[in-house]
Amino acid sequence: MTEEQIKEKVKGALSPARFAHVEGVVAEAERLAKRYGADEDKARLAAWIHDWAREWPADRLEEEARRLGVDRELFGPVAVLHGPIAAAKLGQEFGVEDDEVADAVRYHTTGRPGMGLLERVVCLADAVEPGRAYPGVDRLRQLASQDLDRALAEMFDASLRDLLDRGRPVAVLTVLARNECWSRVRGGRSR
Numbered sequence: 001m002t003e004e005q006i007k008e009k010v011k012g013a014l015s016p017a018r019f020a021h022v023e024g025v026v027a028e029a030e031r032l033a034k035r036y037g038a039d040e041d042k043a044r045l046a047a048w049i050h051d052w053a054r055e056w057p058a059d060r061l062e063e064e065a066r067r068l069g070v071d072r073e074l075f076g077p078v079a080v081l082h083g084p085i086a087a088a089k090l091g092q093e094f095g096v097e098d099d100e101v102a103d104a105v106r107y108h109t110t111g112r113p114g115m116g117l118l119e120r121v122v123c124l125a126d127a128v129e130p131g132r133a134y135p136g137v138d139r140l141r142q143l144a145s146q147d148l149d150r151a152l153a154e155m156f157d158a159s160l161r162d163l164l165d166r167g168r169p170v171a172v173l174t175v176l177a178r179n180e181c182w183s184r185v186r187g188g189r190s191r
């Protein structure tokens with residue numbers, strides 16, 4: 001599939017508001033990829049596809065995750081299953097056979113320990129694209145241009161805080177990602 005065909009397929013699967021978010025993530029992922037030296041084409045591709053299954057009903061997500069053997073211990077709530085599901089179906093649905101793109105899609109909501117550069121770029125782009133509005137997003141946007149790992153660490157903290165404040169379940173992967181991110185920041189490595 002060409003990028004244009006992928007874009008149209010994703011557009012057909014999402015509400016206009018969600019598709020506008022996806023367009024924002026594509027632009028932001030490309031910008032961050034350029035800034036940090038990640039592959040810009042792969043960043044755009046992962047960004048186009050990341051929310052493809054985001055509007056599936058919960059029972060469809062649950063059933064597909066079971067069928068694909070998604071590790072629920074690590075991913076947790078149904079709200080994050082669209083990532084691992086889209087990643088598992090990249091080849092079949094979009095003709096994309098690329099492990100880096102697959103991981104960037106798989107972990108875009110939760111993160112994970114040991115995230116590669118492309119994963120970090122897409123995960124952060126999802127959180128700070130221009131359409132996002134939540135307390136602290138402006139600081140994260142500023143930080144995103146300066147220090148990828150610090151921005152990610154603060155983003156995970158904010159996301160976890162918000163989930164806990166709302167009494168929501170949190171993905172174990174995010175706790176692990178958050179701890180590792182901070183130890184990279186404290187260790188002084190910024191990529």
Ligand SMILES: Nc1ncnc2c1ncn2[C@@H]1O[C@H](COP(=O)(O)OP(=O)(O)O)[C@@H](O)[C@H]1O
Binds near residue numbers: 076126163171
């Ligand atoms: N780390 C997490 N653990 C558990 N649930 C999460 C986590 N991050 C986000 N969520 C929930 O998953 C849903 C999707 O999150 P969102 O940040 O909008 O990502 P996406 O761009 O993938 O839709 C929301 O309902 C959010 O509350």
